[in-house]
Amino acid sequence: MNAQRIIGILLLVGGLAALFYGLNASHSIADRVSDTFTGRFTEATTWYIIGGAAAAIGGAVAAVFCGSCRRG
Numbered sequence: 001m002n003a004q005r006i007i008g009i010l011l012l013v014g015g016l017a018a019l020f021y022g023l024n025a026s027h028s029i030a031d032r033v034s035d036t037f038t039g040r041f042t043e044a045t046t047w048y049i050i051g052g053a054a055a056a057i058g059g060a061v062a063a064v065f066c067g068s069c070r071r072g
Helices: 003-025 029-038 043-068
Strands: none
Touching (some): 003 043
């Protein structure tokens, strides 16, 4: 297993953890109040969800397609 695949797996796991944390935070009292009055989640929760999804997708792509990445 090469370094790029390991980094991809770590990104996937870290991204899923951040996404899970952001989705759980979106059900907190502070986020419910913010959503009620502004129609949006708090900024921190939004960044956890967006960043976690991006990291998970990037990690999955790196882990899956890394098998064809070979040096010359």
